[in-house]
Amino acid sequence: MVERTPILNFFTHLILFVGFVFCVAPFVIVAIAASHNLKDVNDVPMSLLPGSDFWVNIKTAWTTADLGPKLLNSFIMAFGVAAGKVIISALTAFSIVYFRYPGRMLMFWLIFITLMLPLEVRIVPTYAVVANVLEPYQAIMDLTGLSWLIERVSGVQVSLSLGLLNSYSGLILPLVATATGTFLYRQFFLTVPDELTEAARMDGAGALRFFVDILLPLSRNNMAALGTIMFLWAWNQYLWPLLITTDQSHAMAVTELKQLIPNVGGAPEWHIAMAGTLIVMLPPLIVVVLMQRWFVRGLIATEK
Amino acid sequence: MEKRVTFSKWTIGILFAVPQLILIFTFFYWPAGQAVYWSLTLQQPWGGGNIWVGLDNFRSILSNASYWDSITASMIFAGISTGLAMTIALVLAALTDRQLAGSWLYRVVLIWPYGIAAPALALAFRFILAPEAGFMAVVNQVWPGFWDPGLDGTDAMASIIIAFSWKYVGYNFIFFLAAFQAIPRSLIEAAAMDGSGVIRRFWDIQFPLITPTIFFLLVINITESFQDSFGIVDIMTAGGPANATNLMVYKIYSDGFKGLDYSGAAAQSIILMLLIIALTIVQFRFIERRVHYR
Numbered sequence: 001m002v003e004r005t006p007i008l009n010f011f012t013h014l015i016l017f018v019g020f021v022f023c024v025a026p027f028v029i030v031a032i033a034a035s036h037n038l039k040d041v042n043d044v045p046m047s048l049l050p051g052s053d054f055w056v057n058i059k060t061a062w063t064t065a066d067l068g069p070k071l072l073n074s075f076i077m078a079f080g081v082a083a084g085k086v087i088i089s090a091l092t093a094f095s096i097v098y099f100r101y102p103g104r105m106l107m108f109w110l111i112f113i114t115l116m117l118p119l120e121v122r123i124v125p126t127y128a129v130v131a132n133v134l135e136p137y138q139a140i141m142d143l144t145g146l147s148w149l150i151e152r153v154s155g156v157q158v159s160l161s162l163g164l165l166n167s168y169s170g171l172i173l174p175l176v177a178t179a180t181g182t183f184l185y186r187q188f189f190l191t192v193p194d195e196l197t198e199a200a201r202m203d204g205a206g207a208l209r210f211f212v213d214i215l216l217p218l219s220r221n222n223m224a225a226l227g228t229i230m231f232l233w234a235w236n237q238y239l240w241p242l243l244i245t246t247d248q249s250h251a252m253a254v255t256e257l258k259q260l261i262p263n264v265g266g267a268p269e270w271h272i273a274m275a276g277t278l279i280v281m282l283p284p285l286i287v288v289v290l291m292q293r294w295f296v297r298g299l300i301a302t303e304k
Numbered sequence: 305m306e307k308r309v310t311f312s313k314w315t316i317g318i319l320f321a322v323p324q325l326i327l328i329f330t331f332f333y334w335p336a337g338q339a340v341y342w343s344l345t346l347q348q349p350w351g352g353g354n355i356w357v358g359l360d361n362f363r364s365i366l367s368n369a370s371y372w373d374s375i376t377a378s379m380i381f382a383g384i385s386t387g388l389a390m391t392i393a394l395v396l397a398a399l400t401d402r403q404l405a406g407s408w409l410y411r412v413v414l415i416w417p418y419g420i421a422a423p424a425l426a427l428a429f430r431f432i433l434a435p436e437a438g439f440m441a442v443v444n445q446v447w448p449g450f451w452d453p454g455l456d457g458t459d460a461m462a463s464i465i466i467a468f469s470w471k472y473v474g475y476n477f478i479f480f481l482a483a484f485q486a487i488p489r490s491l492i493e494a495a496a497m498d499g500s501g502v503i504r505r506f507w508d509i510q511f512p513l514i515t516p517t518i519f520f521l522l523v524i525n526i527t528e529s530f531q532d533s534f535g536i537v538d539i540m541t542a543g544g545p546a547n548a549t550n551l552m553v554y555k556i557y558s559d560g561f562k563g564l565d566y567s568g569a570a571a572q573s574i575i576l577m578l579l580i581i582a583l584t585i586v587q588f589r590f591i592e593r594r595v596h597y598r
Contacts, residue, residue, distance in 0.1 A: 099317025
């Protein structure tokens with residue numbers, strides 16, 4: 001605070017408080033609606049005093065949408081994506097920053113371009129690839145005449161096929177295949193002093209040793225930030241799991257919410273829907289609250 | 305920027321990059337190439353081979369009135385929700401940056417919405433804005449028929465805009481606050497010493513210094529409004545009523561996977577890709593400009 005401005009301060013508090021209310025209100029309304037029974041939740045206006053059916057509703061939502069296994073699926077996928085990003089981006093950034101080889105700049109740009117096109121816009125062909133991940137390689141072999149050659153020599157017809165629909169790898173891998181984390185690491189690696197590398201080399205450490213024993217421990221902060229962001233991002237994915245999982249056993253918590261929308265003509269069971277929403281909202285909210293520092297840091301670092 | 309000290313065995317170096325290269329080839333470049341190929345051919349979903357049709361798919365899409373409606377809806381959605389989310393976030397961040405007592409609370413709480421999955425918040429807002437239960441029901445009791453997103457296209461559009469803006473206020477707030485905090489205190493204090501008030505300082509010092517962040521967020525918000533809107537649209541309106549909220553990504557999804565028109569969906573994907581690439585290029589030009597301010 002630089003000077004005394006009592007009137008302005010009053011308005012500052014007022015506006016911030018209104019913003020605060022708008023920000024928190026939906027959470028509160030969802031929680032209150034989740035505690036009412038069928039009649040109370042449809043009252044106009046709905047009572048803002050919590051009802052007594054909170055746990056009953058949570059239980060009903062839990063069993064209706066079968067949220068237990070779905071939440072587990074979401075956790076597996078979100079962890080998978082976060083871990084995959086943290087590891088693979090570190091490896092790639094190390095390669096780009098610490099080595100000089102032909103085609104390095106080409107590779108840099110190949111990876112960079114993936115930042116531009118999110119999964120949502122190339123969803124149809126990506127779906128086709130996941131239905132058979134080896135299709136690109138089959139097509140390449142067909143085009144280059146390699147499969148013809150193999151068929152001539154060994155008599156075996158080459159038809160590569162590996163479907164990843166309804167599998168964790170099918171869910172996770174396409175989400176890992178972008179460059180978000182690579183650039184976070186690259187920026188950080190560039191700030192690591194060269195003297196450290198020289199000293200390590202002087203002591204006889206090779207590239208792998210330097211990477212594992214020096215670079216990775218130094219990037220712990222980056223890993224926490226990237227991991228938090230990617231966990232949330234993967235947890236909140238909707239379109240991709242919706243397409244990939246036709247089988248209920250692999251469905252995600254977020255996509256299951258659709259089951260809870262009250263049908264037209266059916267009983268308006270908003271209390272159950274809100275209880276389900278609360279359950280699905282809670283894990284990412286906890287992550288944001290507990291990991292706030294890493295969340296903010298990761299967000300700012302990955303986007304720039 | 306380049307490293308001075310590097311490792312000489314570059315074969316190992318390439319090995320480090322192989323996992324990512326395989327991933328982006330399989331799940332990025334191949335599908336992207338495939339999309340181009342499909343958009344130029346007529347592909348039968350049951351596998352009857354493709355016929356080369358050149359730009360016919362694009363022609364038929366661009367001459368289709370419902371596609372233009374979808375583009376218009378996307379633009380309205382992008383424009384209004386970006387404007388709302390950014391203006392509100394800017395005001396809140398500027399006020400939080402004044403660091404009055406209790407500002408830590410806002411710094412913590414205002415970013416919560418961004419952590420919530422779009423479909424989850426969409427369901428929450430579907431209830432809050434439901435015409436028969438929720439809170440708009442009260443308004444409907446006073447003015448019957450005032451609000452019904454299930455029948456009125458404008459109301460439906462307003463609903464998805466509210467839901468999306470609510471989430472992105474949190475996102476923009478983080479970036480604006482970081483930008484404000486990066487401005488040296490000495491600049492603000494010097495200006496105060498020269499007798500300028502809080503509002504004058506905002507327009508003459510803080511606002512010009514955060515313009516790079518504004519441009520950056522503008523592009524990100526618009527791109528996100530194309531992508532992240534899918535969950536909101538799917539849960540709240542399913543593109544309706546009468547296609548009033550059939551945004552571009554939602555249309556790709558419904559044409560491709562429900563209508564099984566792969567070629568049409570691929571052509572739409574290509575148009576959307578070009579749009580996003582154009583936006584990204586614009587963003588880079590503005591990032592270049594940042595140099596002038598520092």
